[in-house]
Amino acid sequence: MRFARWLALFVLVITLAISVTSIKADEEDPFAPLKRFSQVLGLVEDYYVKDISRKELIDDSIKGMLQQLDPHSAYMPPEEFKEMQQSTSGEFSGIGIEISMDNGRLIVVSPIEDTPADKAGLRSGDFIIEINGESTQDLSLMDAVKKIRGPKGKAVNLTILHTDSQKPETVSIVRDSIPIHSVKNESLDDGYLYVRLTRFNDNTTEELHKALKEYTKDHQLKGVVLDLRNNPGGLLNQAVKVSDTFLEDGLIVYIQGKSQTSRKDYKASKQSGDVKTPLVVLINAGSASASEIVAGALQDHHRGLIIGERSFGKGSVQTVIPLPDGSGIKLTTALYYTPNGRSIQAEGIKPDLSIPFEKPKEQDDPRFIIREQDLSRHLESANGNGTSAKDKISEKAAKMLVRDNQLRMALELVKQLPTIKKLQ
Known part of the structure; x- marks a missing residue:
């Protein structure tokens, strides 16, 4: 019995020594991890139930390696790489949305203004649960982008969970050309x-x-x-x-x-x-x-x-x-x-x-705003219509201000900044 205990202890020490030696060998030999990768690659090629090309296995390995780093590192095959270049310099087809990953979940960073995504009501912070009925749980960021983008005129169905909602909803968004015009005034x-x-x-x-x-x-x-x-x-x-x-x-x-x-x-x-x-x-x-x-x-x-x-x-x-x-x-x-x-x-x-954004009430909707010029048989101004030239220019701005409490505050503050600085 005593001999058996000593023998077990001896075997344990030898095993630990071999493990430490193996770890040190990995640390000292930078090619040791590559040898393991090559072994696994060979095993998959020889014994996996389906035939997969070596190129596909390598590409997927690179994707997985970069995906594990952070939500923004990614591998882009030639077609995706070309699309990425177009998205900053020309025009591309899609729904007009910026997405990211948050703890493995696909999240909307922001819809681009006046694009199909914006008009469909997608908002920053929304989670995209499904794309055309397929769960996004195991999708990489680049794969999600690829599935959301597509031919102009063809719809993509997104199942969305809004941050202020308990129940997801599915919206059908028709893809369109997304022009890269970035300034509006x-x-x-x-x-x-x-x-x-x-x-x-x-x-x-x-x-x-x-x-x-x-x-x-x-x-x-x-x-x-x-x-x-x-x-x-x-x-x-x-x-x-x-x-x-x-x-x-x-x-x-x-x-x-x-x-x-x-x-x-x-x-x-x-x-x-x-x-x-x-x-x-x-x-x-x-x-x-x-x-x-x-x-x-x-x-x-x-x-x-x-x-x-x-x-x-x-x-x-x-x-x-x-x-x-x-x-x-x-x-x-x-x-x-x-x-x-x-x-x-x-x-x-x-x-x-x-200043939190306040969703406008129905009575604040510009469609319900009635002015003198909207009344039948209203008197014309000297300019030949119910508004001055200056008012005509700012009509769009007036509607924007009615529906946007943050913008109203910004305008008041920018007017008062010189006075505030003097007081300081």
Whole structure:
């Protein structure tokens, strides 16, 4: 009995020694994990119940490896890589939505304004449970994007769970061409310009400068309301250039990778087209990535008043790396930091003034607003109609203001900022 115990102890020690030696061998030999991978690959090829090509097995292995890193790293086969390039520079077919992964669940970051997804009522924070009846639970982000996109005119059925709902609903959305026009503007009042950035693509800064230039031809610019709500982000260089439009100098953002020496700073420079008028910036939970860079830079420099709701918190940097066969990988390589050193990742930008969005009541709907000009047999003005030329220009803005409490507050604040600064 005593001998048996000693023998068992001896075998245990030998087993542990072999395990430690194996671990050390793996640590010392960088090719040991690859040998294990090769062994598993061979076993699957030889014994798996179905025939699968080696290329497919390798592609799926790469997908799985990147998918396990974080929600934004991904492998893109040639076709998907080409579509990704089109989404920032041209026009693509889809429903117009930015999505991400949250603990394995597919979540809506933001619908792009005036796209099928936006018109169908999808909102930031919604969970996509099914795509055409197929559960999204085991789908990768890129596979989900591929299934949602498709030919123009063909519908995709999404089962959605809204954040304020207990029961999911299925919506049928007809795909359409998604143009990459990222800047919309409207005069809110004489001298006060509303600028809405829907995303950050190759032409965003150019479109912004064009809108400002055209407005200042006929108006003295007194203030700007910059709307970044439901803007899912886009290109870093465009976020920097948009910020630079409102800043004369100083740090805009810096990115920091794994190495301490990898830090890269992006700074503002004085330009002839710099906008110096009072500025109010609108953000919400759908403001992500590049939107958060702009909001964070303007907030840290006290250049604009940030109002609305806390932003999404997507503060990681993805580097797109093309591969020789036409495919590519999107790899998280760094994090964004605001000028004051705040990490955006999972934190987001907190507004200076928190103002929740209030869903407009039926009586606030512009369709129910009646003015003198709507009455039969109303008297015409000297201009030949019931409104002045100035009122005609701002009719769309009036409807926007009626239905948007955050925008109404932004307009009042941008008008009062000069007075507030004097009091300070």
